[in-house]
Amino acid sequence: MRRTVHPIETESYRIMRSRADFDRFAPLTRAVVERVVHTTADPSWTGEVVADEDALRQGRDALLSGAPLITDVRMVASGITAREVTIGLDFPGVAELAASEGLTRSAAGMRLAAREHPRGAVWAVGNAPTALTELLRLAETGELEPALIIGVPVGFVGAVDSKAALRRSGLPAVSTLTERGGAAIAAAAVNALLYWAEPGGNR
Amino acid sequence: MRRTVHPIETESYRIMRSRADFDRFAPLTRAVVERVVHTTADPSWTGEVVADEDALRQGRDALLSGAPLITDVRMVASGITAREVTIGLDFPGVAELAASEGLTRSAAGMRLAAREHPRGAVWAVGNAPTALTELLRLAETGELEPALIIGVPVGFVGAVDSKAALRRSGLPAVSTLTERGGAAIAAAAVNALLYWAEPGGNR
Numbered sequence: 191m192r193r194t195v196h197p198i199e200t201e202s203y204r205i206m207r208s209r210a211d212f213d214r215f216a217p218l219t220r221a222v223v224e225r226v227v228h229t230t231a232d233p234s235w236t237g238e239v240v241a242d243e244d245a246l247r248q249g250r251d252a253l254l255s256g257a258p259l260i261t262d263v264r265m266v267a268s269g270i271t272a273r274e275v276t277i278g279l280d281f282p283g284v285a286e287l288a289a290s291e292g293l294t295r296s297a298a299g300m301r302l303a304a305r306e307h308p309r310g311a312v313w314a315v316g317n318a319p320t321a322l323t324e325l326l327r328l329a330e331t332g333e334l335e336p337a338l339i340i341g342v343p344v345g346f347v348g349a350v351d352s353k354a355a356l357r358r359s360g361l362p363a364v365s366t367l368t369e370r371g372g373a374a375i376a377a378a379a380v381n382a383l384l385y386w387a388e389p390g391g392n393r
Numbered sequence: 394m395r396r397t398v399h400p401i402e403t404e405s406y407r408i409m410r411s412r413a414d415f416d417r418f419a420p421l422t423r424a425v426v427e428r429v430v431h432t433t434a435d436p437s438w439t440g441e442v443v444a445d446e447d448a449l450r451q452g453r454d455a456l457l458s459g460a461p462l463i464t465d466v467r468m469v470a471s472g473i474t475a476r477e478v479t480i481g482l483d484f485p486g487v488a489e490l491a492a493s494e495g496l497t498r499s500a501a502g503m504r505l506a507a508r509e510h511p512r513g514a515v516w517a518v519g520n521a522p523t524a525l526t527e528l529l530r531l532a533e534t535g536e537l538e539p540a541l542i543i544g545v546p547v548g549f550v551g552a553v554d555s556k557a558a559l560r561r562s563g564l565p566a567v568s569t570l571t572e573r574g575g576a577a578i579a580a581a582a583v584n585a586l587l588y589w590a591e592p593g594g595n596r
Contacts, residue, residue, distance in 0.1 A: 198497075198550050205549040231547045231572035265576070268471040294401075344434045346408040347401050369434035373468070374575055 193272070193385060202228055210236045218246035218386060222364060225382035229374050238366045239379075245362030249312050249338025250383040257337055258311040259380065260303045262296045262321040266314055269377025272384045278303045278321065297324035304334045314340040316376030319348035326352075326359055340364045340379045342371035396475070396588060405431055413439045421449035421589060425567060428585035432577050441569045442582075448565030452515050452541025453586040460540055461514040462583065463506045465499045465524040469517055472580025475587045481506045481524065500527040507537045517543040519579030522551035529555075529562055543567045543582045545574035 203224065210233035212220050219241045226235045253259060253273070260276045261267045267275040278284070278299025288298035296318035303311075304325070313336050315322045322341045328334035341356040343349045346369055353365040364379050406427070413436035415423050422444045429438045456462060456476070463479045464470045470478040481487070481502025491501035499521035506514075507528070516539050518525045525544045531537035544559040546552045549572055556568040567582050 198548075202549045209549075228549075229547070230575065231549055231552065263471075265468060265471040265580075268466075268468040269576075344432070345401075346405045346412075346431075346434055349434065372433065372577055373472075374577055377468075 199228070206233070209233045212236065216243040218250065218383065219243050221382040221386045222246065222379050225378040225385075226375055229378040235366075235370075235375075238368060238370060239364065240357060240367060241364040241379075242362065245338055246364070246383060248362050249340075249364075250386065252310055252312050252337035253380070253383055258307045259314065260300075260307060260311055261314045261316065261376065262299065262343075263317045263373060265373035266316040266376045266380075269374060270380050270384075272381065276303060276307075281306075293324070294318060294320040296321040300324045301328065304328045308333060309335045310337050312336070312338045312340070312380070314376040314380055315343050316340075316371065316373035317343055319343040319345060319352040322352040322356060323348070326355055326361070329359065329361055336361060338362045338364070340376050342366050342375045342379070344371035344375075345369060402431070409436070412436045415439065419446040421453065421586065422446050424585040424589045425449065425582050428581040428588075429578055432581040438569075438573075438578075441571060441573060442567065443560060443570060444567040444582075445565065448541055449567070449586060451565050452543075452567075453589065455513055455515050455540035456583070456586055461510045463503075463510060463514055463516050464579065465502065465518045465546075466520045466576060468576035469519040469579045469583075472577060473583050473587075475584065479506060479510075484509075496527070497521060497523040499524040503527045504531065507531045511536060512538045513540050515539070515541045515543070515583070517579040517583055518546050519543075519574065519576035520546055522546040522548060522555040525555040525559060526551070529558055529564070532562065532564055539564060541565045541567070543579050545569050545578045545582070547574035547578075548572060 206227055212224055222241055223239050262278050264277055267277050281299055281302035284295050284298045288295045297320040300321045322343050339361055349369050356363050356365050409430055415427055425444055426442050430436055465481050467480055470480050484502055484505035487498050487501045491498045500523040503524045525546050552572050559566050559568050
């Protein structure tokens with residue numbers, strides 16, 4: 191994807207690279223980590239993001255070939271302007287399914303979205319640990335085969351455990367190590383994959 | 394505003410309060426700082442937020458009496474579900490004004506929004522330093538009299554300076570001290586004001 195990079199963004203990347211070392215990362219991993227740090231203006235995120243280069247490539251290929259991109263909440267989708275996004279919470283019947291099955295609405299949204307897109311989608315969870323846990327359950331039962339799960343829910347309750355479970359699952363994944371995460375992080379990871387240009391990184 | 398607090402949020406606040414001390418803050422300031430930490434799951438934000446209690450009260454009163462709430466970008470608006478939000482970038486003519494005046498589109502959006510809402514609005518800038526700088530210019534020339542400016546743009550370029558200028562301006566304000574900020578922070582500050590309940594804080 192070609193895009194025009196604003197001079198402010200170019201200057202931001204220059205300053206960022208003077209503050210933290212990104213050379214240790216493989217190309218797509220670097221693109222994701224850099225965009226997260228650019229988005230947060232916080233170099234401490236360089237030690238926080240866990241990603242597998244092959245998984246990222248698979249996710250990027252899926253995104254570029256038009257695979258569905260599904261987020262848990264609207265705020266993640268709002269940060270992605272370069273392509274269409276499906277929001278789990280927007281599926282009809284979310285509230286009813288949540289009530290009848292004792293799920294959070296975010297988890298119910300993921301279940302409904304997975305019924306419609308069981309294979310090859312890219313999933314980006316930026317808010318609810320319960321949404322990520324539901325994706326892992328669906329993958330475990332064979333109802334879901336994702337191209338990539340960007341699992342960066344945030345919070346003091348359940349977020350760390352859900353992201354550790356994602357890493358243990360062996361699914362193609364991006365995650366963060368601590369309680370930190372969020373919609374901006376999820377959107378940054380997606381955008382990094384969308385914007386990346388061979389071979390010189392995402393500039 | 395009465396709202397139902399999910400058990401996960403209650404547990405999150407309990408954990409958060411065991412990790413950082415919020416007792417030093419005045420009530421509305423505390424509500425803002427707590428919601429920022431809850432949103433980010435990062436207690437280091439307790440030392441980052443600068444707010445004036447009287448300014449927050451004025452902003453809250455404005456929000457509750459139906460004053461316009463204007464954000465720079467859609468991602469801030471997406472984090473606010475409890476009331477209507479106007480987005481600067483959505484004003485017709487933003488691209489043309491930006492091109493003709495040499496402004497960023499975010500700054501052009503603020504200028505157009507200020508023409509429509511010159512007095513008594515609450516402004517929340519979560520992305521672009523240039524949007525905040527434009528608000529300060531408009532206030533300086535007397536074209537803008539805000540009830541509250543939540544100025545938390547993020548980034549390595551201009552964000553720190555624009556927030557320092559906001560604090561120097563004497564305008565009713567919330568800001569952050571470092572390069573950190575963002576849409577989630579802006580939305581959290583607005584939500585803290587909307588959700589706060591006298592007299593026991595925002596629970």
